[in-house]
Amino acid sequence: MKVLALPLLLAWSLVASGAHAGTPPSREPTMPDIAATLIARHVSASKPAELIVLYRLQLAAERYVDAETTLDRLTAAYRSSEPRLVPSVVPWQTYARAKAYEANGSEASAALRRAFSELYGSLSDTQAVDIGPWYKVDLDAMRAHVAEQEKACAGMRLEHCPSAADLIAARQGLATWTYLVPALKPLLEADTQRRFLIDDQILIPTPDGAKIAALLVRSRSAPSIKLTALLNFTIYANDGWSMDDAKKMAAHGYAGVVAYTRGKGRSPGAVVPYVHDGEDASTVIAWLARQPWSDGRVGMFSGSYNGFTQWAAAKHHPPALKAIATHATNAPGIDTPMQGNVxxxxxxxxxxxxxxxxxxxxxxxxxxxxxxxxxxxxxxxxxxxxxxxxxxxxxxxxxxxxxxxxxxxxxWQRLIPYGREFADIGIPVFVETGYYDGGMVGALYYFEQHIKYRPTADDRMLIGPYHHIAMQTGVLPEIDGYVVDKAALLDLQDVRLKWFEHVFRGAPLPDLLSDRVNFEVMGANTWRHVSTLADMAASYRRLYLTGRHEADRLLFDDTPDKQSLPPELVVNFADRSDADFRPPGGMPDTRNALVFETPKLTKALEIDGLFHGQFEIVTNKRDFDLAVNFYALMPDGTYLDLASYLGRASYMEDRTRRHPLQPGQPITLAFQSQTVTARLLPAGSRIVAVVGVPKIPQVQINYGTGRDVSTESIADAGDPLRIRWLAGSYFELGMRGSLEF
Missing domain, CATH: 1.10.40 (Ribonucleotide Reductase Protein R1; domain 1)
Structure with a gap:
């Protein structure tokens, strides 16, 4: 082959220089050729999205060393803008390095083993468990993305397509993972077995004859040490998710355990959400405490439904349960399937x-x-x-x-602690929730009830600009148009682990959790620490509802409005012409609602904590549902969510017993927001309240007859609902600073 190489190169040089009498045949540019030509346009990339395209072009052009350099730059960019994504770079680095070794003569499988060992296998357990989940991808979603990009280039030669770089990046992504998924599977399995002791076939018997499926993970580095168990009890039976959770806890020196609701996973029998979880979690806790590796202590962690199971277990007081760490916490009967009895x-x-x-x-x-x-x-x-x-x-x-x-x-009361039962729960509790978390309703409910009935409760709450699954997937850099402050870009799982270190190992409590309620003020890039939710605000200001208009908005005032006509809302339950209505992008839904608004703020103002409402109303029905949503109308015209309330008027006094209204008679409705906020509003902003009655396809409709709402139909619509707000109706908002217009 070496003898032939020089004549072939000479022949091609003659053709290229025109020395050959004929015209050389044209060669279609390959994807590596096109990728190579596009790299020059992207070398100045600095943002993560741009760097992703660049390193994939470099991979497609077979410039593997350059690709790894770009991946290092991407890691640095993520550290400053989106830390949750830093571990996601490692699989790509593994591929780039393996391909570089392969290009230098290594056999493919040996090259991948070497790259995997260097970039993953050599890491500590705590580092490896953060990266492991990023080796899993959805190939079908990647194929769909390639197809979408190909549509943009349909009918064009690739080199002439304006979005050729994006298409090549998508194809390279699919090619990379199509190779990595099967090739890495045995390497990942062997690495897991090297690091951890795993039992994923556990069935724990219950006193009534059921069996609870569970898996257990412990570190191989300390097989003889007595361990505290950290348990996630969940209805979401997915062994991949569960193994990731258990390995995370095991890597940090605990016995990581995930158990499923009876009937899920390997458990026989039917599945019934909520009903048995408290007793069954208590059974699992007792079983864990009896194991030879156990130090007799169990903590619980996780959120949403899995936060409910922690409170459900605590209701039964298993002696070994020493702490619970919840987030986005579901409270059945409080936030789902009904909120405010709606x-x-x-x-x-x-x-x-x-x-x-x-x-x-x-x-x-x-x-x-x-x-x-x-x-x-x-x-x-x-x-x-x-x-x-x-x-x-x-x-x-x-x-x-x-x-x-x-x-x-x-x-509902039998599922979680109720009333004075909260007083008997004496274990430390950690709560994480977010301003963009639908689970905040339940999280605040548990927190307030526990403090109410046990004032000395050792509870810590962390609140920031986080969404429902921020604990699992990481904090987003932007959410609903809001760019998250740097101070809030935390590793929430790390905060939880530090709290467990404090509870179980005597480590100092993190400064971030220096008081009971620890919250980030959006827009101020700062954390505050107070003892109660009420203390989030330095002062409170009443905004009275008036009948005075400015354009199509009603106005707030500092004093009761006794001069203008009372504001009145009319809702026709028989009208369904709005079935397909969608509010304009970024705008609140003001159907079947009154909109109240302040003048523009003349200086910045911080709105903090809960809001309260007290309405003096007269209505023509025996009941109605009330929805209140507060917004900040920013100087640029965008709306930002503040806090909200949803509830049935007949249950506002007592959620356990219905008290129908008396049509035509004045009645006082007092309520508190079910979510909190902490946001610095710039000068020029307005505070807006949308006060309405839900009549939409997504929510039960209360026609106001006083019967069971689920049995009512459009035949019960009758006359339109009328609600008139009397003078003295107000909202009370918490704030820091003075409200000046």
Whole structure:
């Protein structure tokens, strides 16, 4: 071959220089050729999205060393802008380095083993467990992305396509992972076995004959040390997610445990959400404390439904349970399936997701077009809310059972601590929630009830600009148009682990958790620390509802308005012409609502904590549902969420017992927001309250007859609902600084 190389090169040089009498045949540029030509346009990349395109072009052009250099730059960019994504770079570095070794003569499998060992295998357990989940990808989603990019270049030669770089980047991404997924599987499995002792076949018997499926992970580095167990008890049976959780805890020196709701995973029998979880979690805790490796102590962690299971277990006081760390915490009967005793339809299809299979029925859950069509049909038809499953054509007995309990009655009270039962829970509690977290409603409920009934409770709450799954997926750099402050870009799992270190190992409490309520002020880039939710605000200011208008908005005032006509809201429940209405992008939904607004602020103002409302109203119905949403209208015209409330008027006094209204008679409604905020508003902003009655496809409709709302239909609409706000109705907002217009 070496003998032939020189003549061939000479022949090509003659052709290239025109020395050959004929015209050389043209060569179609390959993807590596095109990628190489595009690299020059991207060498100045600095933002993560730009760097991603650059390193993939370099991979496609087979410039592997350059690609790894760019990946180092991407890591640095992520550290400053989106720390949660730093571990995601390692799999790409593994690929780039393996390909570089292969280009230098190494056999492919040996090259990958070497790169994997250098970049992953040599890491500590605590580092490796953060990277491990990033070796999992959705190849179908990547194929769909390639197809989308190919459409943009349809009918064009690749080198002539304006978005050729994006298409090459997408193709390279798919090619990389199509190679890595099968090739790395044995390497990852061997690395896990080297690091951890795993038992994923556990079945724990319960006193009533059920069996609870569980998996257990411990570090191999300390097999003889007695360990504290950290338990996640969940209905979300996914062994991949569970293994990641358990390995994370094991890497930090605990016994990592995940157990499933009875009937899930390897557990025989039917699945019933909520009903048995408290007792079953207590059984698992007792079992863990008896194991030879156990030091007799168990903590619980995780959030959403899995936060509920922690409070459910605490209700039963298992002696070995020493601490719970919750986030985005679900409180059945408080925030789902009903909030303020109002049922919301997003939870209708959740029972199918969690009970159709031993795992999770994601296909059914994610069929959003079907569920939107169901909600729309129900809304337009005007049929009773309890007929949702009949309309759907599929029984939903779990949801139907919930509908039979519109009061917060004994059915709900038995699931989690109720009333004075909170006083008997003496273990430390850590709560994480976010201003953009739908689970904040439940998180605040547990926190306030625990402090109310046990004033000395050792509770710590962390609140920031976080979404519902920020604990699992990391803090987003931007959410709903808000760019998150640098101070809030935390590793929330690390904060939780430091709290566990404090509780179980005597480490100092992190400064971030220096008081009971620790919250980040959005826009101020600062954390504050106070003893109660009420203390989040330095002062409170009343904003009275008036009948005075400015354009199509009503005005707030400092004093009761006794001069103008009282504001009145009219809602026609028989009108369904708005079934397909969508508010303009970024605008609040003001249908069936009154909008109250302050003048522009003349100087910056910090709005903090809960808001309170006291309405003096007269209505023509025996009941109605109230929705209040506060916004900041920024100087640039954008709306930012502040805090909200949703509740049924007849339950505002007592969520356990309904008190129908007396039509035509004045009544006082007092309520507190179910979420909090902490936001610095710049001068020129306005505070806006949208005060309305929910009449939309996604929420149960209260027609006001006083009967069970689930049995009411459009036939009960009757005269339109009228609500008149009397002088003296007000909101009370917490703030730091003075409200000046």
């Amino acid at each position: 049922f919301q339809s997003f939870i209708y299809y959740w029972p199918f997701y969690t009970t159709n299979t031993k795992g999770l029925d994601s296909d059914t859950m994610n069929d959003r077009a079907h569920w939107a069509a169901l909600q729309r049909y129900w809304y337009v038809s005007g049929k009773p809310y309890r007929d949702l499953d009949k309309i759907d054509g599929k029984p939903n007995p779990i949801f139907d059972t919930w509908l039979q309990h519109p009061s917060y009655d004994a059915y």
